[in-house]
Amino acid sequence: MPFPQMPEALLRALTERGYNEPTSVQAAVLEPETSGQDLLVSAQTGSGKTVAFGLALAPELLGDADRLPQAGLPLALAIAPTRELALQVKAELTWLYAAAGGRVVSCVGGMDPMTERRALAAGAHIVVGTPGRLRDHLERGNLRPDALRAVVLDEADEMLDLGFREELEAILNAAPAERRTLLFSATVPRDIERLAQSFQRDALRIAVKGEGGQHGDIEHRAVVVAPHGIERAVVNLLRASDSPRAIVFCSTRASVARLHGNLTERGFSAVAISGELTQPERSRALQALRDGRAQVCVATDVAARGIDLPDLGLVIHAELPKEPEVMLHRSGRTGRAGRKGVSVLVVPANRRRTAERLLMGARVQAEWGAPPSAEVIHARDAERLTTQATALLEEEAETADRDVARELAARHSAEDLAAVLVKVLRAPLPAPEELAAVDAGPRRAANGERGAPPHRDGPEGVWFRMNVGRDGRADPRWVLPFLCRRGEVRREEIGRIRILGRETQFEIAPAAAGRFAAASRRPDQDDPHIRVEPVTGGAANSNAWRGAPGGRGRREAPRSRTA
Template sequence: MTTFSDFGLSNELVKALSNMGFEEPTPIQAQAIPIGLQGKDMIGQAQTGTGKTTAFGVPLLEQIDITEGIQGLVLAPTRELAVQVAEELNRIGQMKGVKTLPIYGGQDINRQIRSLKNRPQIIAATPGRLIDHIERKTIRLSNIKMVVLDEADEMLNMGFIEDIERILSEVKGERQTMLFSATMPRRIQSLAEKFMKDPELVKIQAKEMTVKNIEQHYMEVHEKQKFDVLCSLLDIQSPELAIVFGRTKKRVDEVVEGLIKRGYSAEGIHGDIPQAKRDQVIRRFKESTIDIMVATDVAARGLDISGVSHVYNFDIPQDPESYVHRIGRTGRAGNKGLAVTFVSPREIDHLKIIENVTKSKMMKKPVPSFKDVLAGNQQATINRLMAIIEKNDHNDYKRAAENLLEDTDSVTLLAAALKLLTKDPDVTPVKLTAVEPIRVRKPRGDRGGDNRKRYNDRGRNTGSGRPGGRDGRDRRRSRTQSK
């Protein structure tokens, strides 16, 4: 088995990858990392979710000198991907002291200028906002050693190809270029021919992702209903061990706090929690000291825990690979598992994409009613009573029971006991921060021409197809001239 140590990486990177739970490289990583370490240009054709960030991140981080300024540039089509790339590179590069800063539209540019004063070595940027900084001279590309174009075909679809050509023209001197794209249209090939030097091609066939022994359900749930529905399912299904996946660190903290308030035994893990604390939570979960663990995708990477009976996707994952990774925490060692995914009405299209890629169908289930919850709680109480009877651990209470039966019939007495022991559905309000639903990006031709995007990646309102509207440069220049 190939490991990351086999690539001859620095100890800092090997340790960081190990702490992140990476055990062996994915196919794209196994082929791309050696090419990148040799300083060669490369074209990687691979689907989202195959580990591309680490594939280019490791060679990029290895050649960074922390005493110098910006040396690495990653271009991404969306602000979400730019942030995701920056987070991953910061985790991999943390022990080496390499800082990556996300630069994207929609965030105050003055805030980004202040962050640039902390001298990051790598920038993960959307094209339009990066050009803003280049024009302001707040980012200079004179010392760039490597440029990465991530999801190049998506940047082409979103109309950023001219911006990319301009940015690449700004990078002077020798540089290494790595381009990643799920498809390879002619326009991307032309870009590679113009700006890359004898690139090596790495092509990873899209694998069919399947999940066995796992029953998959989904529920169409509005954001405000999610927490109550989760609690209802926990009461009805009484999982032995359950993992709840949230999309953000803040979401994990809020769900854990809410569950504890309602009397559930839960703890959370995410990237901001110290490793020692995460290890403690995982150990307690394995030992069944707690029976619900709430986690982000990254924190749960590499978890090897047997006995997980239920997985709840509180927030639908970003991509099919993450979905398979999440629900794969259950249904292990030949055991059956259940995965339930909460989906808002605007995320149904994204759900269908996951189904198509994973070649699996999720069964739509209705949101449980009050009666369903009460029935579930009653059944859980009956199961607890029968367990005590099987253990024969009730002899000290027989005399008290006989005395009660002298005055009350057995059915009434047992019904009262069940009512006393059954947990009523809790209605304690728990407020969660709303998470933006995932929207499926449609092909450019389906977006209504120039009105395809109300906000560009620099965060400016572009209106309905006004001249110069996509990036707002004409308006900025007119304001500058008026001054």
Template sequence: MTFDSFGLAEALTRAVRESGYLTPTPIQIQAIPMVLSGHDLLAAAQTGTGKTAAFTLPLLHRLLAAPAPRDARGRPLPRVLVLAPTRELAAQVAESVRTYGAHTSLRALPVFGGVGMQPQIDALARGVDIVVATPGRLLDHLGRRSLDLSAIEVLVLDEADRMLDMGFIHDMRKIFARLPARRQTLLFSATFSPEIRTLAANLLRNPQAIDVAPRNTAAHTVQHVVHPVPQSRKRDLLVSLIGSENWYQALVFTRTKHGANRLATQLADAGIQALAIHGNKSQNARTRALGDFKAGKLQVLVATDIAARGIDIDELPVVVNYELPNVPEDYVHRIGRTGRAGASGRAVSLVCSEEQGYLRDIEKLIGRGIERVAVPGFERPAAGAEPAERAPGRRTGRPAGRPAVKPARPNPQHPASAS
């Protein structure tokens, strides 16, 4: 099957070909016809499955098929609103719209905080067709009356599960109340959690459902490995691995903003080009760091979970869990940045004894054991090392630093458990 099979406008299929894509992914095969037919859609798809094109292509086709409504001054009113949880994801979706709409006159505008308000106000005043926004900044524009949502025909919720996790539900409801009741709504989520199903039941009308990846599964193209290491030796082990494994582009996750800053500084001191991105960084700094990383000018990007949403890099070779997440689902989100679109990737976790409970929960979630590989020389704390830091308590209220558990055995019933 090719993209020509969908009956999309020639300007769109030409842009797809120029982007190097020939064959649609499973989510695109299922979603594009449903979106074109006007159905509401509830879709579960992990990052890296091609979900952005699954909604941008049919929506661009729809906008090309009819003239844009205009305000009293003759300026086009936005007809599509895409809500995203983070600035990076909003910027990524807007860039995809520009890429696929390169041979059209349709205009998309990313709307998020951390950058000046006035350029966004000016762009909205000139008229746009698609607004891609984070909830907070969108409400700022609605409060200033710089954005008119009265002509919105389609609402897209991208990574809706993350928006709920980040506490945006009240902002989202305020936005929903300002939208036309008659509209098409598309909801994309990594999982069909009970919270997502509740949101969908209140928001969607007779939706079609798509689930292209079983809940909380990791891509089979990703090789997982755990390196047991004392907390006090993690930095040294990471530096050693970057050199010995020749990692030229590694995305490294920490739990906290402070931890990301500290690790990036330590790596730079070791002669490794590294920068950190997190919520306290200015948007310009985050954009520059991400741009350098994508371009291969930056060897290591150290990120927190929220800041990493929206990172979309073709063939990212390795993701490193410098610290395991205290919510096991976040492990799946993290490693979804590698092994995308059929490419191979590696997920490397540096795990101290205090994190064994987190590791067990992750293995239970993904339904497989993860191979443990001890790196010679890093099994014990260095002489005179400070006591290991305690892992912080998890959100479920379990006390920090629970006793280490025996590593889970690989599941013999799972074909990938020995990888």
């Protein structure tokens, strides 16, 4: 459906930006019954919320006029949790209100406060900022709230999570009591409801369809890798993708710096965003992505909200997020405003259980598999290079270029010349990585039964033990999956399992014993209290390796209460 009746300047701005019809959240806030009402709106990230509240503010800012009056004391205030999101909101509101003569000023941490003070003194229609910096300007008298007609809290749940309640309350208490208050939030937990009750008057609750569920425009995938193969998997995921832009999320600043350096060394055009960078540095990184000088952004969760790149089609979680909500916000950088995108969780084999809990908590169905192999990438390169070379051949060549071409054709065969062209086109492409094979399939077959590879006999196995036994409620139903995950082995590489009183002994195929020992020594974030070590001496090591169907060797009754 088309946009409803609104000022001509805003309709013209929407048309120029390619907005032919409103998104769900935009249509919801423009319904006639919302006029003048306080609103509590929940909608998925990437659903067009910024433009939604920009349009919702029009009656307070413009009334029946087509242009705004001369800028003076701000008429509207928009508060966002992060610098990036605040600057993104400023950019969106600037183009939306440009034709109406709107002046938008930002006040965010990391920028020069004196410059902001001068901008406020020069007058503004809308001020956008982060809670801490806005409160600072209020207390210093730089930001005068007397004329405010509306206040918007964007990503209100995130602001409370970041501990900005005191700042928000100070700002809202300073605003005129008769203002209009709009709260936009991806989720509406109890804290948001309490905030709404304290600072809104009979707020109209709007829950856009799809709240909290899987984003229909994002394809979720999970790829299982060896713990030491994460960065190589990221390389192959980037190489296999056709997206012009991608963002790779890490959990710490150190991880961002390391991965950014490695990708740059491999030939990717990459930028980094993390909390240790100044705001101008972060702004330059985003601009490099927008104008095409960079194709990959490596970032901490500081960029999980506020980055909106029209052609960002791939999000990679190089390190698993801590919470389902963080995963959804990371993923929400793609699949925005009706465009399709892909979100890929890179899952170390020993953290698969954590990844499954994340997906379940986010109510997301992901397709599990392995990362693209070097062979797959080479095959895709062949298709891409053929298309690229064909497009070049169809272009009209300059006369001087044709003269050189005739001379080369006289000396070399057409196949040799084509090979050189392909070599030149391939040269800028980073080399794909060889990845270690990891079982990435589902944990159970479709019928719920474990697979049953053939019984096999072999040489003597290697025995290990872990410090959980029958007294700790050890049970083969979870011991076997635990050993596969902790030791990065397959079920058929695990033989007999003996559950004793205070420990559990188990047999590992000789060919896998070294790999199992190395993997099980690494810290385990899911079960840090369980220690695994080889059995040194004793009867256990004298038994021959006898792998059983499904990797489940005969569970022998314990002969004693101690090892």
